[in-house]
Amino acid sequence: MSQSPLYIGFDLSTQQLKGLVVNSDLKVVYIAKFDFDADSTGFPIKKGVLTNEAEHEVFAPVALWLQAMDTVLESLRKQGLDFSRVKGISGAGQQHGSVYWGDQAESLLKNLDSSKSLQDQLPAALSHPYSPNWQDSSTQKECDEFDAILGSQENLAQATGSKAHHRFTGPQILRFTRKHPEVYKKTARISLVSSFIASLFLGHIAPFDISDVCGMNLWNIKKGAYDDQILKLCSGKFEVDGLKQKLGSVPEDGGLHLGSVHSYYIQRYGFSPDCTVIPATGDNPATILALPLRPSDAMVSLGTSTTFLMSTPSYMPDPATHFFNHPTTAGLYMFMLCYKNGGLAREYVRDAINESLKDTPAQPWANFDKIALESSPLGQKSSSDLMKMGLFFPRPEIVPNLPSGQWRFTYNAETGDLQETTTGWTAPNDEARAIVESQFLSLRLRSRGLTTSPGNGLPAQPRRVYLVGGGSKNQAIAKIAGEILGGVEGVYKLDIGDNACALGAAYKAVWGMERQPGQTFENLIGQRWQEEQFIEKIADGYQKGVFEQYGKAVEGFEKMEDHVIQQVLAKGLQTI
Numbered sequence: 287m288s289q290s291p292l293y294i295g296f297d298l299s300t301q302q303l304k305g306l307v308v309n310s311d312l313k314v315v316y317i318a319k320f321d322f323d324a325d326s327t328g329f330p331i332k333k334g335v336l337t338n339e340a341e342h343e344v345f346a347p348v349a350l351w352l353q354a355m356d357t358v359l360e361s362l363r364k365q366g367l368d369f370s371r372v373k374g375i376s377g378a379g380q381q382h383g384s385v386y387w388g389d390q391a392e393s394l395l396k397n398l399d400s401s402k403s404l405q406d407q408l409p410a411a412l413s414h415p416y417s418p419n420w421q422d423s424s425t426q427k428e429c430d431e432f433d434a435i436l437g438s439q440e441n442l443a444q445a446t447g448s449k450a451h452h453r454f455t456g457p458q459i460l461r462f463t464r465k466h467p468e469v470y471k472k473t474a475r476i477s478l479v480s481s482f483i484a485s486l487f488l489g490h491i492a493p494f495d496i497s498d499v500c501g502m503n504l505w506n507i508k509k510g511a512y513d514d515q516i517l518k519l520c521s522g523k524f525e526v527d528g529l530k531q532k533l534g535s536v537p538e539d540g541g542l543h544l545g546s547v548h549s550y551y552i553q554r555y556g557f558s559p560d561c562t563v564i565p566a567t568g569d570n571p572a573t574i575l576a577l578p579l580r581p582s583d584a585m586v587s588l589g590t591s592t593t594f595l596m597s598t599p600s601y602m603p604d605p606a607t608h609f610f611n612h613p614t615t616a617g618l619y620m621f622m623l624c625y626k627n628g629g630l631a632r633e634y635v636r637d638a639i640n641e642s643l644k645d646t647p648a649q650p651w652a653n654f655d656k657i658a659l660e661s662s663p664l665g666q667k668s669s670s671d672l673m674k675m676g677l678f679f680p681r682p683e684i685v686p687n688l689p690s691g692q693w694r695f696t697y698n699a700e701t702g703d704l705q706e707t708t709t710g711w712t713a714p715n716d717e718a719r720a721i722v723e724s725q726f727l728s729l730r731l732r733s734r735g736l737t738t739s740p741g742n743g744l745p746a747q748p749r750r751v752y753l754v755g756g757g758s759k760n761q762a763i764a765k766i767a768g769e770i771l772g773g774v775e776g777v778y779k780l781d782i783g784d785n786a787c788a789l790g791a792a793y794k795a796v797w798g799m800e801r802q803p804g805q806t807f808e809n810l811i812g813q814r815w816q817e818e819q820f821i822e823k824i825a826d827g828y829q830k831g832v833f834e835q836y837g838k839a840v841e842g843f844e845k846m847e848d849h850v851i852q853q854v855l856a857k858g859l860q861t862i
């Protein structure tokens with residue numbers, strides 16, 4: 287059997303842990319998955335998390351992840367993986383989640399005993415058994431303080447890449463100092479989910495990753511350092527130096543060799559002592575590493591949430607969006623939009639359509655897709671008809687910051703007249719196309735400043751649109767995505783669809799271990815990338831006429847959102 291090297295990427299997401307193994311040619315050779323709800327024992331979780339609704343808290347038991355890690359490694363072994371061939375390990379962690387370690391952590395990590403499981407040994411290393419989850423929205427007060435600390439939301443976004451968000455780790459830590467002051471005092475170190483993965487394999491606490499640290503509202507991206515004023519706020523009534531020690535330093539190189547794998551893994555699974563741990567990053571930064579993404583390409587992850595990702599040399603922060611350091615390439619940034627209402631919101635419409643037809647097709651999306659494709663863009667029979675558009679948020683939304691609700695409008699693109707009305711709407715059928723349009727119009731509205739003309743007099747748009755995640759299987763969604771976002775070369779889906787972030791993490795390990803001095807991630811992965819095997823074109827992108835008509839709709843869409851925001855504020859309703 288060939289002894290060529292292998293690399294593992296772990297994806298520690300909200301609902302599952304995956305371990306994906308690739309070879310130096312970037313081909314996937316093993317995948318193991320541990321579904322938290324289905325496969326764990328002893329945790330009263332739902333969709334991977336626990337909730338305290340009274341305080342809008344969402345959190346996950348860290349011991350669950352320890353159980354998952356040993357089980358995934360065991361499952362890879364059962365599949366036949368020869369761990370001695372694994373030369374590098376990296377990972378992708380759900381963003382913003384934090385792990386609180388006690389003062390025994392370093393010693394317990396260092397002395398891991400291979401005859402016992404991680405779950406038997408490491409809960410004692412934690413000062414707090416839970417990790418706040420990205421769906422948590424308990425930190426409104428703290429977010430207000432973060433938004434004010436540099437004078438405005440705009441200034442905070444300029445410094446840290448984002449305005450304050452409930453889920454971001456800085457506001458979460460500040461709340462922790464207030465809710466659990468005694469535990470905070472006893473906390474020796476704080477990890478992100480990404481650096482937690484690396485810590486498990488290193489046997490000591492790993493530093494934050496240069497990209498994932500930008501999901502905390504604490505890191506000044508331009509200065510390449512923590513922002514002292516914000517750290518002071520975040521430390522609450524405690525010493526700022528204490529917080530600095532808990533956070534630790536942040537190395538710039540995303541391919542850094544953090545150290546060799548701990549003997550626990552050598553003895554228990556047969557890893558080689560020279561297997562090296564490379565910094566794990568956030569799940570979204572890892573997703574853009576699943577292919578040699580060019581700055582003119584866009585990626586849309588259609589999972590439970592929808593995220594829109596671009597790699598760009600421009601740093602243009604705005605309170606409505608996120609900028610992060612690129613996980614591998616200095617001088618590039620990652621642009622991101624993150625929506626809570628993605629797959630779930632589409633599923634509501636899908637189910638309403640199936641119910642109205644009294645049909646439960648074997649392929650549950652069949653009716654939704656047929657109706658979406660038969661409906662004309664924006665519900666217009668001719669270009670002078672009123673455009674139909676709406677917002678469909680079964681859950682409170684992040685972009686824009688609105689409570690749950692549904693709003694339907696008509697828009698006259700000639701006069702700019704916008705009317706809130708359900709007249710002319712046939713529910714649920716008109717909603718199939720309208721919900722997909724609504725989601726993609728929002729993406730186009732917020733990403734238009736980052737796209738440029740591909741030449742030949744064509745309007746600004748991405749070169750390609752790549753779809754990943756569960757929804758990327760859907761041809762109807764792909765077609766509408768191309769009509770709205772454009773993409774001169776078309777809309778593509780990654781062969782590995784649902785496993786993009788684990789794949790990106792594995793590629794990060796390949797790059798970290800096999801790069802030549804100075805060789806960029808894009809260069810190394812680009813050289814080994816086999817386009818015809820790894821991606822598939824699933825829809826056309828730019829279509830003259832339709833793209834321009836949707837351009838007019840974007841203006842109406844922006845007006846519609848403003849209208850709804852004003853309406854919500856006037857009613858004194860709380861945004862999330």
Ligand SMILES: Nc1ncnc2c1ncn2[C@@H]1O[C@H](COP(=O)(O)OP(=O)(O)O)[C@@H](O)[C@H]1O
Nearest residue numbers: 588589590591629630651755756757759760784
């Ligand atoms: N054929 C399909 N058409 C549209 N959406 C789909 C299809 N198959 C799966 N999905 C959606 O994919 C989502 C799950 O995607 P996945 O990437 O696995 O999510 P996660 O964010 O949990 O990793 C679900 O919300 C589901 O509605």
Ligand SMILES: O=C(CO)[C@@H](O)[C@H](O)COP(=O)(O)O
Nearest residue numbers: 299300301380381420569624
């Ligand atoms: O909060 C964000 C990004 O800001 C989310 O995208 C989380 O990172 C989601 O992780 P999973 O859905 O993969 O668990």
